[in-house]
Amino acid sequence: MTMNPKINTLQNLQAQAKLGGGQRRIDTQHSKGKLTARERVEYLLDEGSFEEIGMLVTHRTTDFGMDKEVYHGDGVITGYGTINGRLVYLFAQDFTVFGGALSETHAEKICKVMDMAVKMGAPMIGLNDSGGARIQEGVRSLGGYADIFFRNVQASGVIPQISAIMGPCAGGAVYSPAMTDFTMMVEGSSYMFVTGPSVVKTVTNEEVTSEELGGASTHSTKSGVAHTTSANDVACLEDLKKLLSYIPQNNAEKAYDIPYTLGEEYRPGLDTIIPESSNKPYDMKEIIHNIIDEDSFYEIHKDYAENIVVGFARLGGKSIGIVANNPMFLAGCLDVNSSIKAARFTRFCDAFNIPLLVLVDVPGFLPGTDQEWNGIIVHGAKLLYALSEATVPKVTVITRKAYGGAYDVMNSKHIGADLNFAWPNAEIAVMGAKGASEIIFKKEISEAENPAAKLAEKEAEYAEKFATPYRAAQRGFIDEVILPNETRRKLLKGFAMLENKEVDLPKRKHGNIPL
Numbered sequence: 001m002t003m004n005p006k007i008n009t010l011q012n013l014q015a016q017a018k019l020g021g022g023q024r025r026i027d028t029q030h031s032k033g034k035l036t037a038r039e040r041v042e043y044l045l046d047e048g049s050f051e052e053i054g055m056l057v058t059h060r061t062t063d064f065g066m067d068k069e070v071y072h073g074d075g076v077i078t079g080y081g082t083i084n085g086r087l088v089y090l091f092a093q094d095f096t097v098f099g100g101a102l103s104e105t106h107a108e109k110i111c112k113v114m115d116m117a118v119k120m121g122a123p124m125i126g127l128n129d130s131g132g133a134r135i136q137e138g139v140r141s142l143g144g145y146a147d148i149f150f151r152n153v154q155a156s157g158v159i160p161q162i163s164a165i166m167g168p169c170a171g172g173a174v175y176s177p178a179m180t181d182f183t184m185m186v187e188g189s190s191y192m193f194v195t196g197p198s199v200v201k202t203v204t205n206e207e208v209t210s211e212e213l214g215g216a217s218t219h220s221t222k223s224g225v226a227h228t229t230s231a232n233d234v235a236c237l238e239d240l241k242k243l244l245s246y247i248p249q250n251n252a253e254k255a256y257d258i259p260y261t262l263g264e265e266y267r268p269g270l271d272t273i274i275p276e277s278s279n280k281p282y283d284m285k286e287i288i289h290n291i292i293d294e295d296s297f298y299e300i301h302k303d304y305a306e307n308i309v310v311g312f313a314r315l316g317g318k319s320i321g322i323v324a325n326n327p328m329f330l331a332g333c334l335d336v337n338s339s340i341k342a343a344r345f346t347r348f349c350d351a352f353n354i355p356l357l358v359l360v361d362v363p364g365f366l367p368g369t370d371q372e373w374n375g376i377i378v379h380g381a382k383l384l385y386a387l388s389e390a391t392v393p394k395v396t397v398i399t400r401k402a403y404g405g406a407y408d409v410m411n412s413k414h415i416g417a418d419l420n421f422a423w424p425n426a427e428i429a430v431m432g433a434k435g436a437s438e439i440i441f442k443k444e445i446s447e448a449e450n451p452a453a454k455l456a457e458k459e460a461e462y463a464e465k466f467a468t469p470y471r472a473a474q475r476g477f478i479d480e481v482i483l484p485n486e487t488r489r490k491l492l493k494g495f496a497m498l499e500n501k502e503v504d505l506p507k508r509k510h511g512n513i514p515l
Helices: 005-019 023-031 037-044 063-068 104-120 139-155 171-179 197-204 210-214 216-223 233-244 268-272 284-291 336-351 369-373 376-389 404-409 433-440 442-446 451-465 470-474 484-497
Strands: 076-083 086-093 124-128 161-165 168-170 182-186 191-193 228-230 298-300 308-315 318-325 356-362 394-403 419-422 427-429
Touching (some): 037 076, 037 086, 037 124, 076 104, 104 124, 124 171, 182 216, 197 210, 210 216, 216 228, 228 233, 308 336, 336 376, 356 404, 419 484, 433 442
Parallel strands (some): 161 182, 182 228, 356 394
Antiparallel strands (some): 076 086, 308 318
């Protein structure tokens, strides 16, 4: 029985497409410790679930000898499949074909699956590994980028969008990941920048490597562009799967619950974390781990603006977002970077129906010319705006300090928090007792025989009256002063009570967050 020649033709074309730029280039990709685009797709998705779209697409360029270099798929693999049974759409740029450079048809393939993702209400994942625009196509490749950017904006807040940078991502290409919800990078093999090292040297005379300019370390610690980093391709894809487990399919759904059986839920370990001295640091992550379900914390922006902690966790099997000051860094002060970090995370959680837990230990905003000149006023307002705007269930626990305007900003009752708890040692005041006493009792202290003793006396007097949670509780600004060990139990009950919360918002096109 002879093979049908038409079937034979199709199979040959499919085999060519699966080879990408050929075995030599695949071997080069492997020699750099990187998976190929097709290997990444196969590893990420459930076995046998991938359905490819556009495998036989080719570019339409004849200039500069391009008519002699034609590859099926045109440097990007697109399609859909499942991750842990959940539908996702994705594209994976193939560096073995023209260095993953984006052409008009390459962009059309990406746009097609983005449109499908929005229609079907499923997450969109981009595995980026591209040298940038395909220069031979000129403005057509630039137009392709803009088509993608426009769709990123239209999909924002509708479906989750996740970008994994698994190789180069340069020039205009960086703006698509920048507009997605999360950007993940691979250490040592990925980098992002608007202008590369050679242009930087020409313009500014700075000598800098690609890694220094836009590597995973740079973007996870200095710029905040990268939300997470991973040691290699496989670890990045595993992290992507884990991140996806905390978030819903789209903005009309809630994240999936994990079965959980309630017990007594007391956590005595919480009673001993806060130091006796209010000026001693402690790690807020200890409190987080004592409150949430075991080993469920997935931190975002771990190494950036460490004075605030943000991330996903599970509480009684349900997904929540956590925003928490961390006294281990800058005493937990709010500054420019931490405000931006927390505001962005807050807005994602609100867009996708993920309840928010805010843990507060904040002495105020970081003072100094550096902060003022870099716009702490407008950047601090971003966090205030984001938490005021959020309509998901919002619960606050003040573990120690809540001073000044930072008390207002950190999900106070006044900006719409649903439940506000405080521990007995919480200090809720305009400022610390020492600073307040120096202002209020200035004349009395200066005229005293022993000014230092008088200051200490007045400081103790102020602290007893105001540096406690009870004045705020008397006014209803704190719903309940609770023992640390019962925090988890209170939160489980509180979030369960708030589960069907609904808010009617005034009609408007959109607010004007202070960008």
